[in-house]
Amino acid sequence: MPREEISSDWYKDIIIYEIPIKSFRDSNGDGIGDFPGLTGKLDYLKNLGVTALWLLPFTDSPLKDDGYDIRDYYNIYPSYGTMDDFLHFLEETHKRGMRVITELVLNHTSNTHPWFVSARSSRDSPFRDYYVWSDTPDRYKDTRVIFNDTEKSNWTWEPKTRQFYWHRFFHHQPDLNFENPQVQEELLKVVKFWFRLGVDGLRCDAVPYLYEREGTNCENLPETHLFMKRLRAEVDLEFPGRMLLAEANQTPQDVLPYFGNGDEFHMAYHFPLMPRLFIAIAQGDRRSIVDILEKTPPIPDSCQWAIFLRNHDELTLEMVSDLERDYLWTIYAQDPRMRLNIGIRRRLAPLMQNDRRKVDLMYSLLLTFPGTPILYYGDEIGMGDNVHLGDRNGVRTPMQWSFDRNGGFSRANPSDLFTPPIQNALYGYQVVNVENQIDFPTSPLNVLRQMIQIRQSSRLFGRGKMKLLTPKNTHVFAYLRESEEDVVLVLNNLSDRTESVVLDLSRFRGYVPVELFSGKRFPRILRAHFHFTISPYGYFWLRLLLPEEEAGRRRIRAARKTSPAAPPAFRELLEREAPG
Ligand code: GLC
Numbered sequence: 076m077p078r079e080e081i082s083s084d085w086y087k088d089i090i091i092y093e094i095p096i097k098s099f100r101d102s103n104g105d106g107i108g109d110f111p112g113l114t115g116k117l118d119y120l121k122n123l124g125v126t127a128l129w130l131l132p133f134t135d136s137p138l139k140d141d142g143y144d145i146r147d148y149y150n151i152y153p154s155y156g157t158m159d160d161f162l163h164f165l166e167e168t169h170k171r172g173m174r175v176i177t178e179l180v181l182n183h184t185s186n187t188h189p190w191f192v193s194a195r196s197s198r199d200s201p202f203r204d205y206y207v208w209s210d211t212p213d214r215y216k217d218t219r220v221i222f223n224d225t226e227k228s229n230w231t232w233e234p235k236t237r238q239f240y241w242h243r244f245f246h247h248q249p250d251l252n253f254e255n256p257q258v259q260e261e262l263l264k265v266v267k268f269w270f271r272l273g274v275d276g277l278r279c280d281a282v283p284y285l286y287e288r289e290g291t292n293c294e295n296l297p298e299t300h301l302f303m304k305r306l307r308a309e310v311d312l313e314f315p316g317r318m319l320l321a322e323a324n325q326t327p328q329d330v331l332p333y334f335g336n337g338d339e340f341h342m343a344y345h346f347p348l349m350p351r352l353f354i355a356i357a358q359g360d361r362r363s364i365v366d367i368l369e370k371t372p373p374i375p376d377s378c379q380w381a382i383f384l385r386n387h388d389e390l391t392l393e394m395v396s397d398l399e400r401d402y403l404w405t406i407y408a409q410d411p412r413m414r415l416n417i418g419i420r421r422r423l424a425p426l427m428q429n430d431r432r433k434v435d436l437m438y439s440l441l442l443t444f445p446g447t448p449i450l451y452y453g454d455e456i457g458m459g460d461n462v463h464l465g466d467r468n469g470v471r472t473p474m475q476w477s478f479d480r481n482g483g484f485s486r487a488n489p490s491d492l493f494t495p496p497i498q499n500a501l502y503g504y505q506v507v508n509v510e511n512q513i514d515f516p517t518s519p520l521n522v523l524r525q526m527i528q529i530r531q532s533s534r535l536f537g538r539g540k541m542k543l544l545t546p547k548n549t550h551v552f553a554y555l556r557e558s559e560e561d562v563v564l565v566l567n568n569l570s571d572r573t574e575s576v577v578l579d580l581s582r583f584r585g586y587v588p589v590e591l592f593s594g595k596r597f598p599r600i601l602r603a604h605f606h607f608t609i610s611p612y613g614y615f616w617l618r619l620l621l622p623e624e625e626a627g628r629r630r631i632r633a634a635r636k637t638s639p640a641a642p643p644a645f646r647e648l649l650e651r652e653a654p655g
């Protein structure tokens with residue numbers, strides 16, 4: 076893909092799909108997913124309609140935090156393949172017009188990284204100052220412990236050299252010392268290495284925690300912003316058009332500075348929105364979403380929110396009030412094993428009690444919201460989770476491709492798999508798998524695929540404004556997505572009953588609403604107030620067209636019908652997948 080031809084803010088128009096290499100597809104039968112396996116499934120992803128792949132960490136690591144504990148920033152974890160396998164994957168992904176986003180873990184390394192091995196061996200090590208040491212565990216007392224189920228303190232005693240070292244996550248992940256200019260240089264080198272290889276974006280892990288300062292909570296410090304601005308400037312200079320995404324699990328006010336004046340991160344996750352989508356659908360009421368949207372400040376023009384329902388971590392509840400957290404725990408994590416740290420370790424379908432209407436409605440919200448949506452592998456087919464597996468591993472089980480052995484994930488002897496696939500009666504791979512869903516137009520996979528197609532047919536969704544409508548009936552969440560040339564009205568019924576709602580559409584008198592899934596025309600808007608009836612958990616996506624526009628679009632459709640090149644059927648593409 077010649078980069079010059081594409082706008083530099085391409086990240087506003089993409090749909091991201093998140094992938095753990097380990098869990099996606101095993102090509103050589105050793106029970107562990109790998110790059111050749113993933114490359115063989117690119118046509119599946121292309122046809123799902125996603126346009127960027129975000130890969131979880133894949134460089135060498137003892138895998139005590141699934142690769143976020145880095146032992147080597149430059150080499151691929153051997154079971155996942157070779158550097159050539161990675162480069163081949165990158166090339167094949169780009170050939171299909173998709174982007175690749177990889178991880179940049181700045182804040183910490185594994186304790187098996189050679190820097191730390193040396194640093195902990197002697198106070199005179201040239202790498203001692205790569206990490207943060209202290210004689211007492213009393214420094215930075217105001218800092219919270221993030222993995223509070225497993226770690227009691229952010230300090231761990233190192234007996235050989237008789238000092239404590241600082242870590243915001245697991246004790247086997249010592250924090251790097253960003254006060255040290257050498258550390259900064261090393262990380263800049265890492266950034267340039269991956270951009271030079273051709274990745275399109277970096278998801279920067281745990282950015283709020285780079286620096287520590289006494290008397291603060293050691294998050295979002297000004298020094299962190301200075302370093303990130305420097306990193307951004309160097310990227311812009313050498314790699315214009317590449318993207319940086321911030322993982323900052325913070326309030327919208329605290330995330331705002333990570334966009335800077337458009338000179339820091341291009342994107343940042345909207346963490347607080349996510350749990351509120353789950354509150355709204357549980358309460359059958361839009362107000363918690365409206366509240367967080369109203370608290371979300373505008374961001375610089377060149378920037379974009381990244382929005383999501385689920386990911387590889389627990390559904391974090393750090394950004395809600397104590398009351399909201401208790402509510403979400405009561406509704407979604409009755410079984411204590413479903414809880415982890417300050418969150419819930421479950422997948423989307425089980426969270427929605429496997430109610431298709433609710434799953435589809437959540438996607439209706441995600442895919443019509445401003446920001447760039449991120450989908451989590453397996454959630455497109457409604458995969459389940461496994462609370463018996465430790466940590467967050469229950470939501471990282473093998474992708475379910477078919478009802479063959481190991482769900483089509485691997486030819487290995489089942490006991491050799493890195494972790495068992497889901498096998499229960501409701502979510503087991505015998506029932507929930509890609510092959511089962513591909514031929515059914517109304518399967519979760521195909522409905523999501525259709526939503527993606529519609530979203531991608533207009534730049535409006537990634538770029539347009541959002542205007543909330545305020546009907547009295549708060550069970551219904553309705554809004555306009557608008558750009559200069561396009562306007563779509565979205566209605567979501569968050570409740571489990573049929574609802575009727577009256578919208579003030581006086582601005583659109585004379586327009587015709589066209590339902591985007593069926594192409595059906597609704598009656599022309601003639602009066603100021605338009606009345607809708609929506610089934611439980613139903614949704615409408617309606618393009619509002621002026622009569623002339625409508626005629627124009629019909630002509631375009633008629634012209635298209637005569638053009639021959641129909642895209643190959645989804646199944647055909649799946650079967651074309653490289654064997655193995
Ligand atoms: C991020 C990752 C998480 C990891 C942590 C520590 O929050 O999403 O999976 O455990 O950073 O690296």
Ligand code: CA
Pocket residue numbers: 101102103104105106107108109154
């Ligand atoms: Ca393998």
